[in-house]
Each structure stands twice: as C-alpha cells, then as structure tokens.
Amino acid sequence: MQTMETAPSPFTPGYGKKPAIFGGHGQELSELREVFDTLDFGENHSVLVSGLRGAGKTSFLTTLQDAARDAGWLVISDDASAGLMSRVMDSTIPTLINEMTPGSRARLTSLGIWQFNADIEYVDRHRTVKPQLRTDLVALSAALEGSGGILITIDEVSSGKVRLRELSKFALQVSHALEDGAQIMIVFAGVKVSLDALLAEEHTTFLRRSREVEFVRLSAQETQRVFVETAGIGGRTIDDDALAKLVSLSQGYPYLVQLAGDYAWRNNSSAETISLTDATVAHDKAIRAVESRVISRVYGDLSDVDQKFLNAMAADEDRTKVADIVKRMDVSDAYVQVYKKRLVESGYVHVAGHGYVQFSMPYLGAYIRRQIAAEGAGAGSDGGWAAFPAPDLPS
Incomplete structure (x- = not known):
C-alpha cells in the first residue's frame, strides 16, 4: 500500500465543531443562508432545532453562525444556562459593538444608549433608563442600515422551570x-420536550409560529456521502469494505460519523486509503466512546419511569410490542401510553408498526442490556474489592 505524508484528520468529533461536510438538512441551510444575503425572512425570524445529544444541533448552529458573519451579520451565540440575559447585555453586545465598523459605531453614538470614547470605542452604558435587550437589539439593527441583521442562537434549552422563565423573558424582549x-x-x-416546554411559557407566543428543524439520523446514502467526501477533503479514499463497516457502525448518527471517521483516519494517517483494518479499530473505539460520552448521559437524564419503560424495551433485540411493556412494567396500558407518547415526542423511541416501538438512538438498547446484566451479576462487579474492605479510621 502506498503512503503519503501524515495529514490532519478532516473529521471533527469535538463538541460544536463544524463538520467539513454537513450531512442532511441541506435545503434548510441553503434557505437560511439566503436570508443572510437578502434580509427576506419569510418564516425564518424564529427557528427551533430539535434532536437528541450528538444529533448535530450544535454543529448546525455553528454553521449558521459562520454563514451569518460571512454575510456581515452580527451574531449573538450563547446557551440557555442561568444568567443569559445579563451575559448578552453586559458582555456579548459590548464586544459586538467594538467589532462593528467605525461608521456603524458612529451611528450608535447618536442614539444615546451607550457611551463611547474619542476613538468611538464602547465605554459604558447610559443609565438614564433601565437597560432592555429590546432597545439594544433595535439600536444595533438600525446601525447596520440594512447591510445585515442579527442572528441569535441559544443552545441547550432546558425544561427546568427557572431556566424556562428566564428564556421566556429573553424571548419576549426579542419579540x-x-x-x-x-x-x-x-x-x-434542544431536545424536543424542552422546546415544547418553552413554547408553553407565557411570553413565547411568537415562537409557536417558528420554523422547525428536526435532527434525526441520516440516511445510509447520505452517511456514505459524508464519509467519502470528508475523507476526500483530506486527500484520501475509503475502501469499499471499510466504508460499509463505517456506515454500519455509525447508523447515520452524526456524532458517530465524525468520531468513527476520525478514529479510522488516525489509525494509519499516512496511508492513501482507509482500510478495513482502520475501520475495525474505529468500530471498537467509537462504540466505547459514544456509550460513555453520549448514551450513558442520555439515559441518565431520563426520569425513573422513562428508564423503566426503556428497560422493558431492552428485553427485545429488535422492536418491542407495547403490550409486552405493559406486562413487564406491571402497570396499566393507559399509564404506558403516556410515557410512550413522551418518549416518542422526545425522539428516544419511534413507532415501528401498529402496537410496536423501537429505539431511535443507536446502541441505546444494547447499553441498557449491559447495564441490567452488570447489576444482575452483583458480586464480582466491584473489581474484587469486596474481599478487601477498607479498615475503620482511627477514632
């Protein structure tokens, strides 16, 4: 096999990294990018992006942010953690002001909202009235004079009551x-249940008319394309059998595509072709990594009853009959239907024929089966330390 100089991996499994080749949602990206160029918003003043961990939501936001900046827009990017409003008003907006063109900053001076020094650099906020995000956004938009807009991206929307109240106030100011x-x-x-909870808040009426972009797994054909074109950017090809193994491994799950591709690339980065050996090494490493970094956290985020529902599903290798879940949980059908609806709407499971459900996230069922087996094994799962108890501390 011929070799080449070692090249950096074009796959990007890091959090929020923009993939070299974005799989899926090409039409949505194209239409949103067009808004950045034309300021013709249509339905795109507000957008809700839903999907499970690792489905590509944050990468989608990063891609939008880069496109907006390229078009001359101001970009406010944050997450839904506590203190969002103050971070945006006291830190992000002042930073944006100082990055604006001198002409735009000069236009801001006449509005009397902010104080500037002789070099037209932001100094402080005028406090004649209580500052409002609404006022800041209108002023910034006016200062651009039609040459661009403001993109605001808020990631990690949470369904916690305190966070939702703050997001609701933030959304009201934007409206x-x-x-x-x-x-x-x-x-x-965010995940769909959290976005639904946000829509149910008192001051988020305008968000109920939002464009919705739902992230589910890629098609097999699209997954192949992402692997091949990403490797091509780095100057390498992928053997057919290696490609088949990588596609089967990733199951169209965007984070796994990037992770498996990166592991396969790095196994022998000086070779011109990614081989079956490289893909096999990637298979074992990627599954272990995605279970510890994503699947275990997804499972841990669920309520006890949600977990019991999924545990009942995990007894089957493939799809599960809802009637069997009722028996295994030893509850009523009506009770199970409530949690089935919630888990389907959240994206953890999907309907797989009349009266059946199936896991939507690759490897979640296998992870639960291993967890249940480990709990059942009991002794021996502690690494043998039961035979060596720690001595009491001296009094």
Whole structure:
C-alpha cells in the first residue's frame, strides 16, 4: 500500500465543531443562508432545532453562525444556562459593538444608549433608563442600515422551570424588538420536550409560529456521502469494505460519523486509503466512546419511569410490542401510553408498526442490556474489592 505524508484528520468529533461536510438538512441551510444575503425572512425570524445529544444541533448552529458573519451579520451565540440575559447585555453586545465598523459605531453614538470614547470605542452604558435587550437589539439593527441583521442562537434549552422563565423573558424582549422593526433571526436548540416546554411559557407566543428543524439520523446514502467526501477533503479514499463497516457502525448518527471517521483516519494517517483494518479499530473505539460520552448521559437524564419503560424495551433485540411493556412494567396500558407518547415526542423511541416501538438512538438498547446484566451479576462487579474492605479510621 502506498503512503503519503501524515495529514490532519478532516473529521471533527469535538463538541460544536463544524463538520467539513454537513450531512442532511441541506435545503434548510441553503434557505437560511439566503436570508443572510437578502434580509427576506419569510418564516425564518424564529427557528427551533430539535434532536437528541450528538444529533448535530450544535454543529448546525455553528454553521449558521459562520454563514451569518460571512454575510456581515452580527451574531449573538450563547446557551440557555442561568444568567443569559445579563451575559448578552453586559458582555456579548459590548464586544459586538467594538467589532462593528467605525461608521456603524458612529451611528450608535447618536442614539444615546451607550457611551463611547474619542476613538468611538464602547465605554459604558447610559443609565438614564433601565437597560432592555429590546432597545439594544433595535439600536444595533438600525446601525447596520440594512447591510445585515442579527442572528441569535441559544443552545441547550432546558425544561427546568427557572431556566424556562428566564428564556421566556429573553424571548419576549426579542419579540418586542421584532415588532419594532429589528432585523433578527433567533434560533433555539434542544431536545424536543424542552422546546415544547418553552413554547408553553407565557411570553413565547411568537415562537409557536417558528420554523422547525428536526435532527434525526441520516440516511445510509447520505452517511456514505459524508464519509467519502470528508475523507476526500483530506486527500484520501475509503475502501469499499471499510466504508460499509463505517456506515454500519455509525447508523447515520452524526456524532458517530465524525468520531468513527476520525478514529479510522488516525489509525494509519499516512496511508492513501482507509482500510478495513482502520475501520475495525474505529468500530471498537467509537462504540466505547459514544456509550460513555453520549448514551450513558442520555439515559441518565431520563426520569425513573422513562428508564423503566426503556428497560422493558431492552428485553427485545429488535422492536418491542407495547403490550409486552405493559406486562413487564406491571402497570396499566393507559399509564404506558403516556410515557410512550413522551418518549416518542422526545425522539428516544419511534413507532415501528401498529402496537410496536423501537429505539431511535443507536446502541441505546444494547447499553441498557449491559447495564441490567452488570447489576444482575452483583458480586464480582466491584473489581474484587469486596474481599478487601477498607479498615475503620482511627477514632
């Protein structure tokens, strides 16, 4: 086999990294990018991006942010953690102001909202009235004079009551800014149940008309394309049998595509072709990594009853009859239907024929089966330390 100089991996499994080749949602990306160029928003003033961990939501946001900046837009990017409003108003917006063109900053001075020094650099906020995000956004939009808009992306939307209240207030300020004529696109991203909880809040009426982008696994054909074209960017090809193994391993799950591709690439990065050996090494490493980094956390985020529902499903290798879940949980059918609906809407499972459900996330069922088996094994799972108890501390 011929070799070449070692090249850096073009696969990007790191959190929030923009993939070299974005799989799926090409039409949505194209239409949103068009808004950045034309300021013709249509339905795109607000967008909701839903999907499970590792489905590509954050990478989608990063791709949008880069496209917006390239088009001359201001970008406000944050997550839904506590203190969002103050971070945006006290840190992000002042930073954006100082990055604006001198002409745009000069236009801001006449508005009397912020103080500037002789070099037209932001110094402080005027405190004649209580600062509002609404006012800031309208002012920033006006200063751009139609040359761009403001993209706001909020990731990791949580269904916690305190966080939702703050997000609701944030969304209300954005809606008022839109009513005042600000050119804004706001994008919220999170699991679907959290986004639904946000929509149910008191001040988020305008979000109920949002464009929705749902991240599910890629098709097999699209998965192949991402592997082949990404490797091609790095100057390498993938053997057919290696490609088949990588596609089967990833199951169209975007994070796994990037992770498996990266492991396969690095196994022999000086070879011109990614081989079956490389893909086999990637298979074992990627599954262990995705279970510890993603699947265990997804499972741990669920309520006890949600976990019991999934545990009942995991007794089957393939799809599960809902009637069997009722028997295994020893509860009523109505009770099971409530949790089935919630888990389907959240994206953890999907309907697989009349009266059947199936796991949507690759390897989640296998992970649960191993967890249950380990718990059943009991003794011996502690590495043998039961025979060597720690002595009491001296009194």
